Amino acid sequence: MAKDVWSICFMCTVRCPIQVQVVDDDVVWIQGNPHVPGLEGALCAKGSAGLALLHDPERPQYPMIRTGKRGAGQWRKASWEEALDYTAEKLKAVIAAHGPQSVVFGERTNLNTHISKTFMKALGSPNHFTHDALCKGSVNTAFRSLTGYTDAEMGIDYANTRYIVLYGRNIFESLEIRPINNLLDALEKGAKLVYIDPRVTVTATKADRYLMIRPGTDLALNYALIHTILREGLYDKEYVSRWVSGLEELKAFVEPYTPAWAAQETGIPAEVIVQIAREAAAAKPQVVFHYGYRGAHHVNEIYFRRSLIILNALLGSIEAKGGLIIKKGPKAAGRGDIGKYVNQEFPKITAPRFDGSGGTVFPLADASHGNPQRLAQAILSQDPYPIKAAIFNRIEPLQSIADSNQMRKALDTLDLIVAIDINFSEIAWFADVILPESIYLERADSLQLASGLKPQLFIRRQAVSPRYDTKPAWEILKRLADRLGIGSYLPYETIEDIWHFQLKDMGVSLSDFDAKGFVALSKDPILWDRKDGLKFKTESGKIELVSPLLEKAGFPSFPPYVPPARPPEGRYRLLVGRCAAHTHCSTQNNLYLNELVPENELWIHPQEAARLGVQDGAYVEVESAVGRGRLKAKVTEFIHPEAVFMLHGFGKTVPAQTRAYQKGASDAVLQENLSDMVGGSPAYEDTFITVRPAK
Ligand SMILES: Nc1nc2c(c(=O)[nH]1)N[C@H]1C(S)=C(S)[C@@H](COP(=O)(O)OP(=O)(O)OC[C@H]3O[C@@H](n4cnc5c(=O)[nH]c(N)nc54)[C@H](O)[C@@H]3O)O[C@H]1N2
Ligand SMILES: Nc1nc2c(c(=O)[nH]1)N[C@H]1C(S)=C(S)[C@@H](COP(=O)(O)OP(=O)(O)OC[C@H]3O[C@@H](n4cnc5c(=O)[nH]c(N)nc54)[C@H](O)[C@@H]3O)O[C@H]1N2
Ligand code: SF4
Ligand SMILES: [Mo]
Numbered sequence: 001m002a003k004d005v006w007s008i009c010f011m012c013t014v015r016c017p018i019q020v021q022v023v024d025d026d027v028v029w030i031q032g033n034p035h036v037p038g039l040e041g042a043l044c045a046k047g048s049a050g051l052a053l054l055h056d057p058e059r060p061q062y063p064m065i066r067t068g069k070r071g072a073g074q075w076r077k078a079s080w081e082e083a084l085d086y087t088a089e090k091l092k093a094v095i096a097a098h099g100p101q102s103v104v105f106g107e108r109t110n111l112n113t114h115i116s117k118t119f120m121k122a123l124g125s126p127n128h129f130t131h132d133a134l135c136k137g138s139v140n141t142a143f144r145s146l147t148g149y150t151d152a153e154m155g156i157d158y159a160n161t162r163y164i165v166l167y168g169r170n171i172f173e174s175l176e177i178r179p180i181n182n183l184l185d186a187l188e189k190g191a192k193l194v195y196i197d198p199r200v201t202v203t204a205t206k207a208d209r210y211l212m213i214r215p216g217t218d219l220a221l222n223y224a225l226i227h228t229i230l231r232e233g234l235y236d237k238e239y240v241s242r243w244v245s246g247l248e249e250l251k252a253f254v255e256p257y258t259p260a261w262a263a264q265e266t267g268i269p270a271e272v273i274v275q276i277a278r279e280a281a282a283a284k285p286q287v288v289f290h291y292g293y294r295g296a297h298h299v300n301e302i303y304f305r306r307s308l309i310i311l312n313a314l315l316g317s318i319e320a321k322g323g324l325i326i327k328k329g330p331k332a333a334g335r336g337d338i339g340k341y342v343n344q345e346f347p348k349i350t351a352p353r354f355d356g357s358g359g360t361v362f363p364l365a366d367a368s369h370g371n372p373q374r375l376a377q378a379i380l381s382q383d384p385y386p387i388k389a390a391i392f393n394r395i396e397p398l399q400s401i402a403d404s405n406q407m408r409k410a411l412d413t414l415d416l417i418v419a420i421d422i423n424f425s426e427i428a429w430f431a432d433v434i435l436p437e438s439i440y441l442e443r444a445d446s447l448q449l450a451s452g453l454k455p456q457l458f459i460r461r462q463a464v465s466p467r468y469d470t471k472p473a474w475e476i477l478k479r480l481a482d483r484l485g486i487g488s489y490l491p492y493e494t495i496e497d498i499w500h501f502q503l504k505d506m507g508v509s510l511s512d513f514d515a516k517g518f519v520a521l522s523k524d525p526i527l528w529d530r531k532d533g534l535k536f537k538t539e540s541g542k543i544e545l546v547s548p549l550l551e552k553a554g555f556p557s558f559p560p561y562v563p564p565a566r567p568p569e570g571r572y573r574l575l576v577g578r579c580a581a582h583t584h585c586s587t588q589n590n591l592y593l594n595e596l597v598p599e600n601e602l603w604i605h606p607q608e609a610a611r612l613g614v615q616d617g618a619y620v621e622v623e624s625a626v627g628r629g630r631l632k633a634k635v636t637e638f639i640h641p642e643a644v645f646m647l648h649g650f651g652k653t654v655p656a657q658t659r660a661y662q663k664g665a666s667d668a669v670l671q672e673n674l675s676d677m678v679g680g681s682p683a684y685e686d687t688f689i690t691v692r693p694a695k
Helices: 050-054 082-096 111-123 132-145 177-188 200-206 217-233 237-241 247-254 259-266 268-282 302-315 372-381 406-409 424-429 473-483 495-503 548-553 589-598 606-612
Strands: 002-010 017-023 026-032 064-066 075-077 103-107 126-132 154-156 162-167 192-196 210-212 288-291 323-328 389-393 416-421 435-436 448-450 456-458 518-520 572-577 603-604 617-625 628-635 643-647 688-693
Touching: 017 288, 026 050, 026 688, 050 589, 082 103, 082 389, 082 435, 082 473, 103 111, 103 372, 111 126, 126 132, 126 617, 132 162, 154 268, 162 268, 177 424, 192 200, 210 268, 217 247, 217 259, 217 302, 237 302, 247 495, 259 268, 268 288, 288 448, 372 406, 406 424, 416 424, 495 518, 603 606, 606 628, 606 688
Parallel strands: 103 126, 103 389, 162 192, 162 288, 192 210, 389 416, 416 435, 572 643, 603 628
Antiparallel strands: 002 017, 017 026, 064 075, 064 435, 154 323, 448 456, 456 518, 572 688, 603 643, 617 628, 617 688
8 A cells, every 4th residue: 555654854863854655564765845845855865765774684673681791792682571671670770879860861852852851850860961062062052142042043044145154064065955955046046155164075166265274263264254344344233233232342352353364374365354254244134154063163162153143243144034043933923832741840850960061060051951072071080970870862972972982981880871772883782771763764753843934843754664673762761761650751652642742732733734744833934123123032132242141150252362273293183074975973884875985084185195105095094192093095185284084973893784894983083072161062173183004
């Protein structure tokens, strides 16, 4: 029997709405939801490779309990009853001996995060954390310091922009389909794209202007852009006088940061800096200085992110058509909010977070996300208390957190490691119990609320029955909760129970999803009135350039510029990133995607390669202060001579992933565990490595 099922792709967390064609309980075709503007049937290579994941025999097929040493790959097959009983008993023992705060739960934010947060609160532990700080912690803090909104509450109106500047936002490879299609439309209508990166990426090749910046100096460039915009009076005076405070302090601060000064620092000619400032100002307010994603992750990340938001503020592009927009949720559309189990009464938790997020370590970081970056230190130092059990759901601490060797050492001291995963990831292989989740095509999940100019709800319905003995995470957590005596906090049995609970105040029913797989909560885009209707969530209701949030915590709003350290003689700054064929560290073993990009290579400039005796295509050994690796060299002029680059997520050590096993090197093994202590992000790009031809 043939049917079409509305779902949401999960080959990466962009979560494109999809239409899945099913014949006789098997998937025959996946395409983007044709009714969604900007998607219209499109899917990326990874999305199409969902088919290979579904049928992959190299994923966990049943619950497993470790029998040998950690990581040795000796397992026994267990029933779900047995594996859940085992996990619950171990958790109870840990809680009895060390208290509920000794249990941590990490996950990549997903549709069921309201359930896992509920699980942890009911357990009495403050230690639920997400990947968020690793991705954009400092962007989040920067936005809150200026506007009161988090980065998750901000978006970009790509379709209507006239001028967009991307700082290592390699949007055509590290992709999101809808934004790309919208941006392509804008470019066709004449919008200009400026791309800044020490490496020539696919996005660089599509730009009107590409600037090979010296790594880590984007902040100097931005101070010179701000200097020029203010000196030449190019800013949006009406917007700034109504919505921005602290302009005089900013003017005084950027005075010394001239384009000539920045040219020395960045390698970008002064006249080009001036031209960009003028071009951007001429397009205002339909301008975007892209504030986010990764790109330049350094210990002063927060100030770089603030400088980007300040540029947008000066050109009046915040809450402007073709600029940045404040995302609108159900309330702005006159609806009730989506139901979340986490909005209920829980027993009071007095222990602080293990990671000091919103506390003693990262006072300004968003405590609702926590910070995985501190996990290894917190375990090893037992500060602020012992951690004894960890549940990892859809997150890979051994590849997504810098310094894997330290992480392995720390995790090995725990009494219990649980992995809820769909792959034999490094962490699953190192765990004590693997609770295999059904993949997105085999399960339904909580509804997705997508806030934006037009808020919408999306649904992931189950397309086919599970190929193996796997379960959705919401069910795994419910069954675990029942065994721990906290099941009443998760009052559901089926996915329909969850959906009804989510929809109860929204004026939407399940059948509303039948026609198109989504429900629009507003007919028209909701933009607030720029004259009088903007609602910044700061105390003054304005964009606060001088930030009480920062200053009350003892951090300056405008610290003097400190140049990034130059690599010591014989070392290179390690830059990392993604490619279009892979998702972080998840897809390297996928049958199709592995064929497209089987391993990572080390990009190195020819002048440096010649000096080191490194040949294009030959193996090199790389080493940092904390780890080492081996991969092929790619000798290319397309990278700044101070830096080398590798794709993130390779260098697998799990033999069960036969296609990816030992291919390339892992960036996380090399990276030192450094952080921006103000913003909360890791400084992934402050590690220096040596390179030599492999023996
Ligand atoms: N195909 C694919 N797409 C994805 C993802 C994926 O895994 N795969 N993941 C999604 C997620 S979660 C994220 S966070 C985004 C990431 O999206 P991006 O931030 O666009 O992507 P990265 O691939 O991390 O690329 C970082 C770029 O920054 C450059 N860079 C390094 N140092 C500097 C510097 O000092 N200055 C400047 N200007 N540039 C620098 C690097 O050379 C690299 O090209 O992608 C999203 N989209
Ligand atoms: N060294 C280094 N670390 C990084 C980065 C980097 O560039 N270098 N980038 C950072 C960024 S931007 C981000 S966003 C994070 C991402 O960090 P992660 O979220 O950890 O990375 P992913 O590869 O997206 O997914 C991790 C795990 O989720 C599992 N998984 C995939 N789908 C499912 C599913 O449906 N259910 C379950 N239960 N598990 C699933 C995968 O098998 C994998 O083990 O990493 C950050 N950390
Ligand atoms: S970008 Fe690709 S992999 Fe990510 S959700 Fe969309 S289709 Fe799936
Ligand atoms: Mo990310």
